[in-house]
Amino acid sequence: MEIGPSGAPKCSRCHGEIAEGEDVLNEYGEWNHVQCLLAHAHAAAGMPTERPAILCVRCLVGIVSLDELDMTASGPTHIHCRPIPTTAPS
Numbered sequence: 001m002e003i004g005p006s007g008a009p010k011c012s013r014c015h016g017e018i019a020e021g022e023d024v025l026n027e028y029g030e031w032n033h034v035q036c037l038l039a040h041a042h043a044a045a046g047m048p049t050e051r052p053a054i055l056c057v058r059c060l061v062g063i064v065s066l067d068e069l070d071m072t073a074s075g076p077t078h079i080h081c082r083p084i085p086t087t088a089p090s
């Protein structure tokens, strides 16, 4: 993992420091901006040999839009694939 001068982790794709509050994903120990992963997913869309950068952990289909992305404890999912909590919060 790359660390910037201020001690913040760096995005492995754009090498920019990850600021507090930015949407990030930890992938194999490397931090990435979600935006950077999505940009990569879009770039890869025309290339069938490359898989999308973010795969839904539930249906294993690529997530290509922030509108579809939801983070859960087990990883990224589509919003519509997100597990429904079995116990309602009180």
Ligand SMILES: [Zn+2]
Pocket: 011, 012, 013, 014, 015, 016, 032, 033, 036
């Ligand atoms: Zn980035």
Ligand SMILES: [Zn+2]
Pocket: 056, 057, 058, 059, 060, 061, 077, 078, 081
């Ligand atoms: Zn899904």
